[in-house]
Amino acid sequence: MKTGEIHTEKGIMTVDFYEKDAPNTVANFVKLSKEGFYDGLTFHRVIPNFVIQGGCPIGNGAGGPGYTIDCELEGENQYHDRGVLSMAHAGRNTGGSQFFICHNRTNTQHLDRNHTCFGKVTDGLEVLDQIRQGDKIEKIIIND
Numbered sequence: 001m002k003t004g005e006i007h008t009e010k011g012i013m014t015v016d017f018y019e020k021d022a023p024n025t026v027a028n029f030v031k032l033s034k035e036g037f038y039d040g041l042t043f044h045r046v047i048p049n050f051v052i053q054g055g056c057p058i059g060n061g062a063g064g065p066g067y068t069i070d071c072e073l074e075g076e077n078q079y080h081d082r083g084v085l086s087m088a089h090a091g092r093n094t095g096g097s098q099f100f101i102c103h104n105r106t107n108t109q110h111l112d113r114n115h116t117c118f119g120k121v122t123d124g125l126e127v128l129d130q131i132r133q134g135d136k137i138e139k140i141i142i143n144d
Contacts, residue, residue, distance in 0.1 A: 001016060001017065001019065002016075002017045002019055002026065002030065002142065002143065002144060003015060003016055003017065003122075003142075003143045004017065004029075004030075004033065004119070004140055004141060004142050004143065005140065005141040005143070006124075006137060006140050007137070007138040007139045007140065007141065008043075008127060008131060008135060008136065008137055008138060009135050009136050009138065010127050010130040010131055010135060011124055011126070011127035011130070012123075012124050012127065013101070013121045013123070013124035013125070013127050013128060014121065014122050014123035014124055015085060015119045015120065015121055015122065016119060016120055016122050017029075017030075017118060017119040018075065018077045018117060018118050018119055018120070020075065020077075021072065021074075021075025021076060021077045021078060021117070021118075022072040022075060022077075022078075022116050022117065022118040023072070024069060024070065024072060025069060025072050025087055025095070025116045025118040026118050026119070028069050028096075029085075029099065029118060029119075030142050032055075032065060032097055033140040033141075033142050034142055036139070037057070037065065037097060038054070038055060038097075038137045038139070038140045039137070039138065039139045039140075040136060040137070040138070041054055041055060041056065041057060041059070041136070041137050042054060042056075042059055042133075042134050042135060042136055042137070043131050043132075043133060043134070043135050043136075043137070044056050044059050044060060044061055044133065044134075045061055045100075045133065046131060046132055046133040046135075048103070049103050049104060049106075049107055050102075050103055050104075050107045050108065051100040051101060051102055051103060051108065052100060052101050052103075052128065052131045053088055053098060053099070053100040053101075054098070054099065054100075054137055055088070055097040055098040055099050055137075056097070056098050057097070061088075061098070063097075063098075064096030064097050064098065065096045065097040066096075067096060068089075068093060068094045068095060068096050069087075069093070069095050069096060070093045071087070071089070071092055071093055071095065071114075071115070071116045072116045072118075073113045073114070073116060075117075077117055077120075078112060078113050078116070078117050079105075079109070079112045079117065080102045080105065080108035080109060080111045080112055080115070080117060081102060081104075081105040081108070081120075082102060082103060082104050082105060082125065082128075083101065083102065083120050083121035083122070083125055083128065084101070084102045084108075084117050084119070084120050084121075085099055085100070085101055085117070085118055085119040085120065085121070086099065086100055086101075086102065086111065086115045086116060086117045086118065087099055087115055087116045087118065088100050088115070089115065092114075095115075095116065099118075100115075101121060101128055103128065103129070
């Protein structure tokens with residue numbers, strides 16, 4: 001199983017990826033991470049008790065990698081819960097680089113099977129709670 005480390009100014013979040021349930025989404029995130037796409041980008045959207053969102057190269061939620069990917073919504077791990085990584089999009093099949101991490105299940109369950117869940121924070125959940133709007137993603141390391 002592929003894992004990753006999201007290094008932030010507040011600490012490190014370790015992630016297990018859902019390769020079986022969202023192989024194309026994981027592959028896209030891994031590719032962008034290895035290319036350094038996320039290095040220095042900010043969490044441009046932070047909504048307490050909902051999500052932290054990053055991955056916009058412009059920094060305002062309007063940017064992406066220059067292409068889109070299809071949603072993968074059929075796998076068994078397609079439910080939003082505390083620590084789940086999911087693809088942000090502006091409508092079905094319009095994701096690219098922006099992702100969010102959920103604060104809890106209560107306020108995110110309406111996203112199930114609408115946004116692709118592609119991993120979960122397994123260590124460093126306390127970092128998730130400390131992230132504020134404008135905090136930087138220093139780098140993302142992928143462990144094959």
